[in-house]
Amino acid sequence: MNTDASVFVIDDDPAVRDSLVMVLRGEGIRARAFASGSDFMDHLPDDRLACVITDVRMPGMDGSEVVRRLAALQDREWPMIVITGHADVPTAVQMMKSGIVDFIEKPVDPARLVETVKGVLGRIGKLSLQREQRLTALARLExxxxxxxxxxxxxxxxxxxxxxxxxxxxxxxxxxxxxxxxxxxxxxxxxxxxxxxxxxxxxx
CATH class of the missing domain: 1.10.10.10 (Winged helix-like DNA-binding domain superfamily/Winged helix DNA-binding domain)
Structure with a gap:
C-alpha cells in the first residue's frame, strides 16, 4: 500500500462521511472529507497521489459529474471508487466504463471498503510511475x-x-x-x- 497517497471522501451525509474517514484513518490511511461534489471541485487538492471515493447520489453535483470532471483533468490521474445504493448499481457499472476502478454498495462494509482502498493504493504508485515515464518519453519524442x-x-x-x-x-x-x-x-x-x-x- 502506498502510504504517501491520500484518500478523499465525498458524501453529503455527515454520519456516513465521518464514519468512512474514521475507518480509513484507523487503518493508517490519510483521509479527508468533503461535503459535496462542488465543495471538492472548488477546493481541489493538489496531491500527486490520491484516490477519490464519492457517493453517486448527492444534491447539486452528483458522483457521476465528479467522475466526469476528474476524468477530464489532464494533470491528475486519481483512481475513483463510487458508493452506490442497490438501485444505482447499473449506473455504477456504466461509470466503470468511464474510468472508476470499483464501486461499493450501501450499507458500506468497513472491511470491503478497506480492502478496496488498500488495493487501489497498492497500484497507485505504479500508475504514477508509468505516467511519469510516458510524459518523459513524450517530451523526448517531441x-x-x-x-x-x-x-x-x-x-x-x-x-x-x-x-x-x-x-x-x-x-x-x-x-x-x-x-x-x-x-x-x-x-x-x-x-x-x-x-x-x-x-x-x-x-x-
Whole structure:
C-alpha cells in the first residue's frame, strides 16, 4: 500500500462521511472529507497521489459529474471508487466504463471498503510511475526533428539500417548518424529500450 497517497471522501451525509474517514484513518490511511461534489471541485487538492471515493447520489453535483470532471483533468490521474445504493448499481457499472476502478454498495462494509482502498493504493504508485515515464518519453519524442522521427518510427517497427535507407531514400551511413541521434535524444541505451518507450507511448 502506498502510504504517501491520500484518500478523499465525498458524501453529503455527515454520519456516513465521518464514519468512512474514521475507518480509513484507523487503518493508517490519510483521509479527508468533503461535503459535496462542488465543495471538492472548488477546493481541489493538489496531491500527486490520491484516490477519490464519492457517493453517486448527492444534491447539486452528483458522483457521476465528479467522475466526469476528474476524468477530464489532464494533470491528475486519481483512481475513483463510487458508493452506490442497490438501485444505482447499473449506473455504477456504466461509470466503470468511464474510468472508476470499483464501486461499493450501501450499507458500506468497513472491511470491503478497506480492502478496496488498500488495493487501489497498492497500484497507485505504479500508475504514477508509468505516467511519469510516458510524459518523459513524450517530451523526448517531441524534441526529435521530422527526419529523426521517421528513423525512430522505422526502428521501432523493426526495420534494419538498409531497409530504412531504402524507405527514406538516404544512404545507410546517414541512417547510422540519425539512428545515433535518436538513441541519444531518447536516452535509450539499446534498441529494446527504444521499443519499450514506443510501447509506453502507444499505451495511452
Amino acid at each position: 524534441a526529435l526533428t521530422p527526419r529523426e522521427r521517421q528513423v525512430f518510427d522505422a526502428l521501432v517497427e523493426g526495420l534494419s539500417n538498409k531497409e530504412i535507407a531504402r524507405e527514406l531514400d538516404i544512404s545507410p551511413r546517414t541512417v547510422e548518424i540519425f539512428r545515433a541521434r535518436v538513441m541519444d535524444k531518447m536516452a535509450a541505451d539499446s534498441l529494446s529500450s527504444l521499443v519499450r518507450m514506443a510501447l509506453t507511448l502507444a499505451a495511452d
